[in-house]
Amino acid sequence: MDIKKGDTVEILTGADRGTRGVVLRAMPKEERLVVEGVNLQKKHSRQTTQTGSGRAIKSGAVEFPAPVHISNVMLVCPKCEKLTRVVRRSGEEGRGRFCKSCENPLDAPRK
Numbered sequence: 001m002d003i004k005k006g007d008t009v010e011i012l013t014g015a016d017r018g019t020r021g022v023v024l025r026a027m028p029k030e031e032r033l034v035v036e037g038v039n040l041q042k043k044h045s046r047q048t049t050q051t052g053s054g055r056a057i058k059s060g061a062v063e064f065p066a067p068v069h070i071s072n073v074m075l076v077c078p079k080c081e082k083l084t085r086v087v088r089r090s091g092e093e094g095r096g097r098f099c100k101s102c103e104n105p106l107d108a109p110r111k
């Protein structure tokens with residue numbers, strides 16, 4: 001999987017097509033990503049708390065981004081801002097992931 005947590009991706013399909021967001025979580029086994037503000041689902045939560053005088057019930061809907069499949073997103077290069085593919089290199093000039101368009105390294109250099 002070429003996309004990691006912290007990358008910016010653009011959604012290619014569905015209701016969120018064209019939306020860009022930061023990857024909050026990568027799930028390599030499932031090939032899925034959780035992207036900030038994308039594929040929002042509402043989760044209804046209900047909490048019952050026992051208080052001194054009686055019971056207080058709190059309820060509400062919490063919005064959270066559901067995972068999207070990696071085939072529905074494309075990486076956005078932070079430098080050239082193009083939708084790009086990742087090139088992997090391991091050599092003396094650098095190693096890791098690079099933007100296919102502008103050769104910008106996508107990973108922080110290791111020191």
Ligand SMILES: [Zn+2]
Nearest residue numbers: 077080099102
């Ligand atoms: Zn680039």
